[in-house]
Amino acid sequence: MSQIKKQGRPKSEEKSRLILQAASRLFLKDGFTKTSMDGIAKASGVSKQTVYSHFDSKDVLFQSAISSKCRAYQLDTPEVFESASHEPGITECLHKIGRQYIRLIQDPETVGIxxxxxAEAVNNAHVASLFYQAGPKRSLDALGHTIWQLGKGDLTQEKANQLAIDYCALLKGEFHTMLLCGIHPAMNDKHIHEHVGQAAEKIAVLFAHYRNK
Incomplete structure (x- = not known):
């Protein structure tokens, strides 16, 4: 699989950042299919060759844009899950991750993507797969691993992964569908706390049930 090419000098890292920012704007504005590497090069003020020197393909660039957004909410790095796993209990751990998850999915750019x-998935399942692998799948895998660690050997990885899926489903619930349809506003901090708390408590009950079986 193609990988993001390693960056060396600060100047190179700055160009990579500019390319990624320009690509993110174009993907959001024009979609994946209509966005070209030529257009990204022009929008970022570099040559097409420079774009390819940082990112092997449009697929890699698109997935990097998705990962970058997740990283902005600390949901694309192992550190946040490692930190959450040190909370006093499963409920507190899920609270910490859940609040960031809600803030991510209701971010205007996330809603837009x-x-x-x-819109594109009907005619281009490939772009949907790229998105899923770089965003939801990666976060689910990390959450599943964290829950498995909290199980301290009393929980199988399969059960932990299922709890991760169930938790994210509870967090999105009806709210996410209504948000995407434009008929529900983003939650404020108070509502996020309440919503996440309810979902976390339900998963904590299932977690205890699976550990005691």
Whole structure:
């Protein structure tokens, strides 16, 4: 699989950042299919060759844009899950991750890219797969691993992964569908705390049930 090419000098890292920012704007504005590497090069003020020197393909660049957004909410790095796993209990751990998850999925740019994916997926399942692997799948895998660690050997990885899926489903619930449809506003901090708390408590009950079986 193609990988992001390693960056060396600060100047190179700055160009990579500019390319990624320009690509993110274009993917959001025009969608994946209509966005070209030529257009990204022009928008970022570099040559097409420079774009390819940082990112092997448009697929890699698109997935990097998705990962970058997740990273902005600390949901694309093992550190946040490692930190959460040191909370006093499963409920507190899920609270910490859940609040960031809600803030991510209701971010205007995230909502926008979800709508782009939905619109393009009918004729281009490939872009939906790229999005899923770089965003939801990666976060689910990390959450599943964290829950498994909290199980301290009393929980199988399969059960832990299922709890991760169930938790994210509870967090999104009806809210996410209504948000994407434009008929529900983003939650404020108070509502996020309440919503996440309810979902976390339900998963904590299932977690205890599976550990005691």
């Amino acid at each position: 979800f709508r782009v994916i939905i």
